[in-house]
Amino acid sequence: MMRLNPILSQKIIKTLLWILTGSTIGILFFIIIYIFIKGLPQLSWTFLSTNPVDMGRSGGILATIVSTVYLIGIALFFATPLGLGTAIYLTEYTREGLITKIIRFGTESLAGIPSIILGLFGFAIFVIAFGWGWSLLSGGLTLSAMLLPTIIRTSEESILSVPQEYREVAFSLGVGKWKTITRVVLPAALPGIVTGIVLSIARSVGETAVIIFTAGSSLRFPSSIFESGRTLAVHFYILAREGISMPMAYGTAAILVLLILIINISAYMTMRFLMKRYS
């Protein structure tokens, strides 16, 4: 076998790795630029501030933005306390044992369920059994089940990374367990918890399968959480798949991409800010 000069082989490996990294970033930029080139020209104030007309062939996307916000708001309203509570219970109130194993197995399994199956579940329970029909409430609740594993896991990790010493000092100062958690542990764990929540928002923005099944796809401006609503991602999907209007589809896609970028950047900035504040 031919033996390569080590310096040369180092160089080859480096170049290869560079190409691989470069193409990952390249693909990301290609997608973003492609969407922006096609989509940005569609954007205008009217596009953002008026409701869709004629199935979305003309008009704007206001109703879909509002539905998206509602849906995410509802999902977080349920998933955040439940997820954070579970994480606190798992880390501070139990010892590793059968119960924690069951809870962990449960959340891992929940994380592994394809979103379309979750959608079906939400349809069967909230839409049919509870009789809420296709509604933002049904959609938000189903979405919260999808976000729960992420929120639990990131919160758990951040809580565990808070030095044990803080709990000990608090104890030595006569601080009870619950106060230690709320006044010492959670503030120190906040950057990680918030980042987890914000990233889960980014994930819900792009979700479609779950939402079509549970929140439906009505294009009307939602006036309550018991009405059906169409999110940005669902709107994009329907516009493109049914061939209703490609320019409108790209316009919606550009907003979606922008939104996800903004959310990711703000997650990063929040984390930086909170880390500075608390360390």
Next chain:
Amino acid sequence: MPAIAINNLDLYYGSFQALKGITSFFKEKTITALIGPSGCGKSTLLRCLNRMNDLIDGIRIEGQVLIGDKDIYAPGTDLIQLRKEVGMVFQRPNPFPLSILENVIFGLKIHGQLPSEKKKWEKIAFRALSAVGLWETLKDRLKESALSLTLEQQQRVCIARIVALQSRIVLMDEPCSALDPMATEKIESLMLNLKENFTIVIVTHNMQQAARISEETGFMLLGDLIEFGPTGQIFTKPQDDRTNDYITGRYG
């Protein structure tokens, strides 16, 4: 009357007996040092004095610890009150990741004793930080993170956190072992100042330190308190051969 009276105290971690019938009296406004080889039970004994050991599973404690005239192991003891009265300083400085001011007022705030006017907070900080010799250095930096301070200053802030709670007893578990000799010297002179108002019990590996600052010293070995008496006597004319062996360096 002694500030702390320990009466026939036994402590078991599961089936392992870590303290064996300890009886001793620690005087008020005095520095008492506990010395002895690693694993002899110094920290365990110290942590009995503010019931820090309560958290440990399978622990069993028998006997009495009187602080003032109250047995802190008697049923119905107010643990919050106990820990306000008996503060603890740890090996590694451990201020919270909060500002210096927030650290100092932490105890009062969490126990709902903080006056609502912010002006008074500064007064509390003034008192507590002056007591630990930091006021002049830090008075303009109260809003900065306590973690930005040097280790020695952090340790002082931790002591100030206890002072602000108006504790009467301060337990210190090797408070200088994370510090360099210069910082150690400064913390030692702080302890000598604090002694005017506080009863201090310090666990240390450093025999010179015990000799320099304490008035009374207890030597422990394998869960027994072998000898207890005035520091000068322990280090110059120990009564027990085992104490003698330890201070002459035979246990390492």
